[in-house]
Amino acid sequence: MTEPLLSVCNLTVEFTIRGGVVPVIDDLSFELAAGETLSLVGESGCGKSMTALAIMGLIPSPPGTISAGSIILQGEDLVQVTDARLREIRGNEVSMVFQEPMTSLNPVYTVGEQIAETLRRHQGLTRRQAQAQAIQMIDAVQIPLPDRRVHDYPHQLSGGMRQRIMIAMALACQPKILIADEPTTALDVTVQAQIFDLMQNLQKETGAAIILITHDMGSVAEMAERVVVMYAGRKIEDGRVEDILLRPQHPYTRGLIACVPHLLDTVTSDRPYLQEVPGMVPPLADFGFEGCMFAPRCNLVKDMCWQQKPDATKLTETQSAACWELASNNGTTNA
Amino acid sequence: MPDVGPMLELRGVEVRFNLKRSGLFGVAPQLKAVDGVSLSVQRGQTMAIVGESGSGKTTLALAIARLVPIAKGDIQMGDVDLLSLRGESLRTHRRHMQFIFQDPYSSLNPRLRAQNIVREPLDRFGIGSVQSRIDRVQELFEQVGLRQDQLRLFPHQFSGGQRQRIGIARAIASNPSLVICDEPVSALDVGVQAQILNLLRRLQNDLNLTYLFISHDLGVVQHMCDSIAVMYMGKIVEQADRESLFNNPKHPYTQALLSAVPSADPNRRNRGHRTTITGDPPNPIDLPPGCRFASRCPLVVDQCRTELPNLRVVDRTHRVACHLVE
Numbered sequence: 001m002t003e004p005l006l007s008v009c010n011l012t013v014e015f016t017i018r019g020g021v022v023p024v025i026d027d028l029s030f031e032l033a034a035g036e037t038l039s040l041v042g043e044s045g046c047g048k049s050m051t052a053l054a055i056m057g058l059i060p061s062p063p064g065t066i067s068a069g070s071i072i073l074q075g076e077d078l079v080q081v082t083d084a085r086l087r088e089i090r091g092n093e094v095s096m097v098f099q100e101p102m103t104s105l106n107p108v109y110t111v112g113e114q115i116a117e118t119l120r121r122h123q124g125l126t127r128r129q130a131q132a133q134a135i136q137m138i139d140a141v142q143i144p145l146p147d148r149r150v151h152d153y154p155h156q157l158s159g160g161m162r163q164r165i166m167i168a169m170a171l172a173c174q175p176k177i178l179i180a181d182e183p184t185t186a187l188d189v190t191v192q193a194q195i196f197d198l199m200q201n202l203q204k205e206t207g208a209a210i211i212l213i214t215h216d217m218g219s220v221a222e223m224a225e226r227v228v229v230m231y232a233g234r235k236i237e238d239g240r241v242e243d244i245l246l247r248p249q250h251p252y253t254r255g256l257i258a259c260v261p262h263l264l265d266t267v268t269s270d271r272p273y274l275q276e277v278p279g280m281v282p283p284l285a286d287f288g289f290e291g292c293m294f295a296p297r298c299n300l301v302k303d304m305c306w307q308q309k310p311d312a313t314k315l316t317e318t319q320s321a322a323c324w325e326l327a328s329n330n331g332t333t334n335a
Numbered sequence: 336m337p338d339v340g341p342m343l344e345l346r347g348v349e350v351r352f353n354l355k356r357s358g359l360f361g362v363a364p365q366l367k368a369v370d371g372v373s374l375s376v377q378r379g380q381t382m383a384i385v386g387e388s389g390s391g392k393t394t395l396a397l398a399i400a401r402l403v404p405i406a407k408g409d410i411q412m413g414d415v416d417l418l419s420l421r422g423e424s425l426r427t428h429r430r431h432m433q434f435i436f437q438d439p440y441s442s443l444n445p446r447l448r449a450q451n452i453v454r455e456p457l458d459r460f461g462i463g464s465v466q467s468r469i470d471r472v473q474e475l476f477e478q479v480g481l482r483q484d485q486l487r488l489f490p491h492q493f494s495g496g497q498r499q500r501i502g503i504a505r506a507i508a509s510n511p512s513l514v515i516c517d518e519p520v521s522a523l524d525v526g527v528q529a530q531i532l533n534l535l536r537r538l539q540n541d542l543n544l545t546y547l548f549i550s551h552d553l554g555v556v557q558h559m560c561d562s563i564a565v566m567y568m569g570k571i572v573e574q575a576d577r578e579s580l581f582n583n584p585k586h587p588y589t590q591a592l593l594s595a596v597p598s599a600d601p602n603r604r605n606r607g608h609r610t611t612i613t614g615d616p617p618n619p620i621d622l623p624p625g626c627r628f629a630s631r632c633p634l635v636v637d638q639c640r641t642e643l644p645n646l647r648v649v650d651r652t653h654r655v656a657c658h659l660v661e
Contacts, residue, residue, distance in 0.1 A: 043526050160615065189595040189596050190592060190595045193597070194613070196597065215524070215525050218597035218598050218599050219597045221597060221599045222597035223597075255526070256526070259525060259526055260528070261532065261555050261558030262600055263593070267577060267581040267582055268578070269578065274532055275529065276533060277526045280494055280496065280527060281524070281526075
């Protein structure tokens, strides 16, 4: 395998809360190849967004610190570099699109100024060049009349257009990695489809790798090539999209897919109850438990699960999961 | 209430909002949030209303609950003419019609204990004796899957899913016949969604409830509804029973809406029949004369731009408002 673009190794992020120090990301490792789309999946509070912030060097401190591990981007460890270097990397090499486009745009500057700012800061363009480039970017994200829209303020745009502006801004410097944190959660499905098409087209043109954070398996199927499933700060399963969706192995992944009423191709009068995953994600104070974090909600739980944290078991060449049940009958999985 | 006929019948319901006028002598523009909606909801069934944000689905729900003024039309619930109710008679009628809200955080009074939140409708409508109300609250807690030791807790001590259970217990406390669920699971995590959806279906079976179910999530709607109405810019563009609508959507907007949903089902994805619609909906204050979907419709013809299509029956229960559907 060729050198990955980004490799996250044994990353641990700890938060100091009232009850002590807890790991919000616990020994997380994954790799991202150039130009690929990787999806981080899980319920809220599982550490997906925190992983994105760690890569961007934006972990709020206090209460958070990166206590172990490394984030290697093209041979450079983002955990070790100076703040000045991080500022160069952010927006230039790695950039991010957030969930709520209204709160992540500055309401008192026009969208053109905001895109141009990124270009002036990172590419050293003049004001005029940056403005011209901003118009091009707005055109690239398929907003009609870009030379007029460039003078609009965020409140004059619809939700979908604001998210397009965020994408234009994120892609302005042609980053190698685009992190999209639930980019379409606040949008209608028809607009979501437009945004996904746009992201895929721009990815083809610029060759950027995308990390898509979501809880919707439909979006994963549409966008991603590989999936990392997270639960309570830990990676519990990863693999290729087709494998994860059709042959999920970890009980949590199976539950996560089965509990959602997916839109079916053909509807019949038969309507079984949804399969429930009982309980909910544990509160932060319970993170870092020495057994399996999923044990309290798991229907296959056994003694071992309460005592020791399961390591990732390689199930196939491309799929692995961290579960004692799977580890015990490794090799004879019901694939 | 008699047990025959539809539970709820709407005819030509219209809700208008007055907007701020422009300038001193300008005319205050009106926004028709709901424009001539007619539909009927059968007893013990779930009628879903879907549409994008701004399509008027929540306003329609508020109108049925008489929480916004209705400009025109007629709403019949059983044999009661809802629009003729005023003051005290409207208040007492509300025991038959309850609401489950989207946000379980802001829809519960933070200063009341859970048992008092659930008990409030019983007190307000004077249902049962004081002692029987205490028993009833305990029974409701059990029905929605909350524990008896949680009776005295405050809302902030519950998780999102548990709060929604409190909201559901409150909604069914007065034994309503109609429950309006406005996006009841969209604020919840996926794992918790399934629990709440199953609970709603179980309660419907046990208590013979009629649901008006409002959602933008077509997967959830497909799972929950018996019949479905698709709204666009204040009008119903298509209405049918569940199987008919999902297996054979006729309106171009419905087709686009369904094909826009990203699907984990490989059969659905491999068909590659995605009809993407471009652009944004028209300005609701200054609507075009013809079909409201004309500006985004992939199949648009000249007639669509000038003539507003009526909702007409195309196949038994299936109604569509489109010039191009035979």
